[in-house]
Amino acid sequence: xxxxxxxxxxxxxxxxxxxxxxxxxxxxxxxxxxxxxxxxxxxxxxxxxxxxxxxxxxxxxxxxxxxxxxxxxxxxxxxxxxxxxxxxxxxxxxxxxxxxxxxxxxxxxxxxxxxxxxxxxxxxxxxxxxxxxxxxxxxxxxxxxxxxxxxxxxxxxxxxxxxxxxxxxxxxxxxxxxxxxxxxxxxxxxxxxxxxxxxxxxxxxxxxxxxxxxxxxxxxxxxxxxxxxxxxxxxxxxxxxxxxxxxxxxxxxxxxxxxxxxxxxxxxxxxxxxxxxxxxxxxxxxxxxxxxxxxxxxxxxxxxxxxxxxxxxxxxxxxxxxxxxxxxxxxxxxxxxxxxxxxxxxxxxxxxxxxxxxxxxxxxxxxxxxxxxxxxxxx
Amino acid sequence: xxxxxxxxxxxxxxxxxxxxxxxxxxxxxxxxxxxxxxxxxxxxxxxxxxxxxxxxxxxxxxxxxxxxxxxxxxxxxxxxxxxxxxxxxxxxxxxxxxxxxxxxxxxxxxxxxxxxxxxxxxxxxxxxxxxxxxxxxxxxxxxxxxxxxxxxxxxxxxxxxxxxxxxxxxxxxxxxxxxxxxxxxxxxxxxxxxxxxxxxxxxxxxxxxxxxxxxxxxxxxxxxxxxxxxxxxxxxxxxxxxxxxxxxxxxxxxxxxxxxxxxxxxxxxxxxxxxxxxxxxxxxxxxxxxxxxxxxxxxxxxxxxxxxxxxxxxxxxxxxxxxxxxxxxxxxxxxxxxxxxxxxxxxxxxxxxxxxxxxxxxxxxxxxxxxxxxxxxxx
Numbered sequence: 001x002x003x004x005x006x007x008x009x010x011x012x013x014x015x016x017x018x019x020x021x022x023x024x025x026x027x028x029x030x031x032x033x034x035x036x037x038x039x040x041x042x043x044x045x046x047x048x049x050x051x052x053x054x055x056x057x058x059x060x061x062x063x064x065x066x067x068x069x070x071x072x073x074x075x076x077x078x079x080x081x082x083x084x085x086x087x088x089x090x091x092x093x094x095x096x097x098x099x100x101x102x103x104x105x106x107x108x109x110x111x112x113x114x115x116x117x118x119x120x121x122x123x124x125x126x127x128x129x130x131x132x133x134x135x136x137x138x139x140x141x142x143x144x145x146x147x148x149x150x151x152x153x154x155x156x157x158x159x160x161x162x163x164x165x166x167x168x169x170x171x172x173x174x175x176x177x178x179x180x181x182x183x184x185x186x187x188x189x190x191x192x193x194x195x196x197x198x199x200x201x202x203x204x205x206x207x208x209x210x211x212x213x214x215x216x217x218x219x220x221x222x223x224x225x226x227x228x229x230x231x232x233x234x235x236x237x238x239x240x241x242x243x244x245x246x247x248x249x250x251x252x253x254x255x256x257x258x259x260x261x262x263x264x265x266x267x268x269x270x271x272x273x274x275x276x277x278x279x280x281x282x283x284x285x286x287x288x289x290x291x292x293x294x295x296x297x298x299x300x301x302x303x304x305x306x307x308x309x310x311x312x313x314x315x316x317x318x319x320x321x322x323x324x325x326x327x328x329x330x331x332x333x334x335x336x337x338x339x340x341x342x343x344x345x346x347x348x349x350x351x352x353x354x355x356x357x358x359x360x361x362x363x364x365x366x367x368x369x370x371x372x373x374x375x376x377x378x379x
Numbered sequence: 380x381x382x383x384x385x386x387x388x389x390x391x392x393x394x395x396x397x398x399x400x401x402x403x404x405x406x407x408x409x410x411x412x413x414x415x416x417x418x419x420x421x422x423x424x425x426x427x428x429x430x431x432x433x434x435x436x437x438x439x440x441x442x443x444x445x446x447x448x449x450x451x452x453x454x455x456x457x458x459x460x461x462x463x464x465x466x467x468x469x470x471x472x473x474x475x476x477x478x479x480x481x482x483x484x485x486x487x488x489x490x491x492x493x494x495x496x497x498x499x500x501x502x503x504x505x506x507x508x509x510x511x512x513x514x515x516x517x518x519x520x521x522x523x524x525x526x527x528x529x530x531x532x533x534x535x536x537x538x539x540x541x542x543x544x545x546x547x548x549x550x551x552x553x554x555x556x557x558x559x560x561x562x563x564x565x566x567x568x569x570x571x572x573x574x575x576x577x578x579x580x581x582x583x584x585x586x587x588x589x590x591x592x593x594x595x596x597x598x599x600x601x602x603x604x605x606x607x608x609x610x611x612x613x614x615x616x617x618x619x620x621x622x623x624x625x626x627x628x629x630x631x632x633x634x635x636x637x638x639x640x641x642x643x644x645x646x647x648x649x650x651x652x653x654x655x656x657x658x659x660x661x662x663x664x665x666x667x668x669x670x671x672x673x674x675x676x677x678x679x680x681x682x683x684x685x686x687x688x689x690x691x692x693x694x695x696x697x698x699x700x701x702x703x704x705x706x707x708x709x710x711x712x713x714x715x716x717x718x719x720x721x722x723x724x725x726x727x728x729x730x731x732x733x734x735x736x737x738x739x740x741x742x743x744x745x746x747x748x749x750x751x752x753x754x755x756x757x758x
Contacts, residue, residue: 005404008618016399019619023570025384025699055434055572059614060596091595185615191402193434193572193617214593216470217439235438236564238572239387240398320404 001315002345002352005322006134006163006294006336008185008192015190015247019240026237034246035230035237041249045257046165046180048172048198052220052227053245055238056195058162061181063091064197064218065128068207069156069179072096074125077118079110081140082133083326084160095214107136107284107296112144119152126156131164131180135325137284137296137334139168146176156206162186165196166252167293167338169261178203184241187264187293189339190248194241266377267337268292271346274373278354278364283332294336296328303362307333313359317352343377380694381724381731384701385513385542385673385715387564387571394569394626398619405616413625414609414616420628424636425544425559427551427577431599431606432624434617435574437541440560442470443576443597444507447586448535448558451475453504456497458489460519461512462705463539474593486515486663486675491523498531505535510543510559514704516663516675516713518547525555535585541565544575545631546672546717548640557582563620566643566672568718569627573620645756646716647671650725653752657733657743662711673715675707682741686712692738696731722756 003010024031035053042051054060066088070076075098078088085103092099102118104110119127127149129140142159149157159180164170166187172180178200185192199220213219217235226234252260272282272295279300284290299305307330311321322334337346350369357364382389403410414432421430433439445467449455454477457467464482471478481497483489498506506528508519521538528536538559543549545566551559557579564571578599592598596614605613631639651661651674658679663669678684686709690700701713716725729748736743 001401001403003402003404005406007615008402008404011402019570020395020399022380023382023387023390024380025382025387025701026571027384027701028699055436055439055574056596057434057614060434063595094591094595094598095593183615185618191398191617191619192405192615193620195434212473214474216442216473217435218596219473235436236386236562236571238570239564240570241572320407322404322406 002319002349004320004335004341004349006186006334006338007183009187009189009336009338010340011189011191012248012251012340014251015244018247019191019244021240021243024239026233026239027231031239031242032230035242038242038246038249039227039230041253042196042198045249045252046170046172046198047174049201049204050199050224050227052197052199052223053242054195054197054223055193055241057192058181058183058186058195059087060218061162061183061195061197062088062160064195064220065158065179065181066091066097066126067095067213067215067218068210068220069158069203070097070125071210071213074098075100075122077102077115077124077127079115079127079129079140080104080133081109081130081138082135084133084135084162085128085130088128104138107138108286109138109141109289112141112148115145116148119155124152124155126158128158128160130160131170132168132291132293134163134294134334135328137291137294138289139164139291141289142170142175149176156203163293164291167261167264168291172198172200178206184245187338188245188248190244191241193238194245264292264337267343267346268295270343270373270376271295271337273376274350274369277372278350278357278369279362293338294334296332296334298332300362305360305362310356310360313356314352317355319349319352343379347373381698381728383699383714383720383728385565385713385717386562388566388568388715388717389719390568390570391627391630391719393630394623397626398570398623400619400622403618405612405618406610410618410621411609414621417621417625417628418606418609420632421575421577424628424631425549425551425577426553428580428583429578429603429606431576431578431602432621433574433576433602434572434620436571437560437562437565437574438466439597440541440562440574440576441467441539443574443599444537444558444560445470445476445505446474446592446594446597447589447599448537448582449476449504450589450592453477454479454501456481456494456503456506458494458506458508458519459483459512460488460509460517461514463512463514463541464507464509467507483517486517487665488517488520488668491520491527494524495527498534503531503534505537507537507539509539510549511547511670511672513542513673513713514707516670516673517668518543518670520668521549521554528555535582542672543670546640546643547670551577551579557585563624566717567624567627569623570620572617573624643671643716646722646725647674649722649752649755650674650716652755653729653748656751657729657736657748658741672717673713676712676714677710678712679741684739684741689735689739692735693731696734698728698731722758726752
C-alpha cells in the first residue's frame, strides 16, 4: 500500500529499525547525547534560538504557541486559509483570549494588505498564520507578512508549520517567526507522537513577561532546562521516538535540507502538471499560493464522480489518498508528496489514478499524465 | 545491561517488533480496529467507565486529572507520600486552585483519619492521592481512603497510578476512583510517550459541570468522541505506540492480570527479604505500606558508602539502578521490579549487588541474599 495521506507519511526502514533498540534509562549517557544532538540539529537546520521535542501532536504545538505568548484578555489575530487555521479560534476562545479572524476565500490567501489594515485597528499581542493549511493546500506569503510585521514590534509571529516543516523552505530567523511547530508524522516522515517546536529569542522574553501561566505540561519554561541540558528531568522523554527523530534528521542532513526543499518543489510542480494533463485541476489556482507538501485536487469537470467509490477503487489498487477535509469532503481529494514520497512513488500513483479513471469511465488520455510528469522532471 | 530503573522499564521483544510495522493512515480500518480493542481492553481490565490513550507522559495525566475536575477558586486536598505527590501542588497553583497539602513523614503514609479531619474543614472539590510514590515507594491505603470518602459525595477521587497500574492490584470501580492515569513506560513495560487514563461515570458528570475549560489538548471532552469511535478525528493518534500498547495488553491478558499482580507481590517480598539478608533495609518500614512496583532501599548501616561510586560499579557490572530522587539523593537507591522484570532478573541483580559490595569492601555474607530470595520464592 502506498501511503499518500498528508500524515502519517511513509517512514524509512532505517528509522523503523533504530526504534527497536533495547530500552535504556533517560539517564543513560548515550541517550542524553542523542537528545542533545537532536535539539542542536533542530536549532541549526531551522535556525532557531531554541528547540523543543515533547510527546504530543501538531495540535498540542498550536496550543503551546498560544498559551506561552498571550494571556487572558490579550488580543490575537488569526489568519486562516482553511480548517487548521480556524482551529486557533477554538484554542483562543477556551482561554478567554480576544480573537479576530481573517479568513480567505476557498483556495486563496488573505491579502497581506488586509492583515496590515486589521493589525492597525487594535493592540494585537500575537498573529497566527498557517504556513500550509492541509485542508486547502494554500501556502501563506510568509516573507511579505514578515516585512509587513516589522512595524508591529509587540506582535509575536506564530507560524503553524505542521504541514510544511521538512518540505517547504522555512528557516525561523529568515522568516522572522517567533514560534513554529510541527508533528513528527508529516514532512519529517517520522512516526506520530512528537510535537517539535522552534522559538526565537523574542519568544523567550514574551514567555517570561507573561509570568505564571495556567499550564504545566504546556509551559515551555518547564521544558527549557531539559532541552538545554537533557541530563535534567521534567517529564519522561519519549526515548524510542527521539531515536527515530535523530535518524530522520541524519537522513535529512544526508540529502541536504536545501536539496530536500528543491526536491519537494520539483516533484510538486511535475505532479500537478501530470494531474492537469489528466483532466484534474488544482484547488489552489495560483501557483505561488500552492504548497509543495501535498496536492489538493478537484475532479475533472463535467463528469459525475462518486468520491467515496473513487478513493475506494484507488485504495484497492494499493494507493491510499485522503478525502477533502471538513467543508471540502467530496469536493476535493488530497495526495501528499511530503517527506519520503519520491518521484518514483508519484509516478506509480499517476498510473493507478489512470487505471481508476478508466475503470470508472472517467475520460482520460492513457499515458498523458505520466508522460507530462516525467517530461517535467526530465527523466 | 539490565534496566532496573523505575521507568522506562524493559520492553518485550514482541512489542518492539510490532512497532516496526509499515506505517498506515489513522483512517486505516485495521488501525481503527486496533485502537478500539486497546480502549475496550483498558476499560475491561481496569474496570473503568471510559479510557483514553493520548500522546504524553504521566505528568500530562496529572494535569489532565486536575483541569478536567476542578476550576479556578475550587479547593483541592493533596495527599503526598513523596516528590510526585508534591507535584500536584505546582499544577494546582499555576491554575489558581486553592490547594492544601497533607504530607507524610519519610517513608510512611498520611493516616486516613487525618485526611478525613482535613476534608471536614473545607468544601473540597477533589482529593489527589498517589497510589505509589516512586520517590519513596510508599503505597497509599486506597481501600480505607475509598471507605472514608463515601461521606463526601461531591469530592472527585484522583488517583495517580503512574507507578502502580500494571503491577499493583487496582481496579477503578473497586477502588472508588474517578480518574487515574499512568505513563506507558512503567509497569506496562511499553516504550515512553503515552498517557493512559481511566475515568468513572461520576468523572464525566463533573467534567460536564465545569463547562468550558481553558485547555484544548488536555480537555478529555475533546478526546472522548475519538476514544468511543476511533474512526473520528481530533488529533493524530500515535499509531506505532498504539500497536505496541495493544501487544503489551495481549501479553498481560496471556499472563492474566491477577497472576501478574501476584507475581509482583511475590517477587517484591522475596527481593526485599534477600536485600535485608544482605544488610540493606527498606525505606518503607511497614510492609503493608510498601509497594510491589519497586524497592526503595537504604544502604547497610554503620558503613561509609559512596553512593555514586556504588551505582557506577553496579552499572559496570551490567545493572542500571536509580538513585534516590529529590531530597533522597544519596540516601537511598531504587530498584524496579515492574512489568517485564522477573525473578530470574532479580536473582542476577542480587548477584551483582553482592559482587559490588565485595569490591567496595562492604560487609556481606556471600550467597545469603540470593539464597533467602530463592527460598522465599520456593525455587
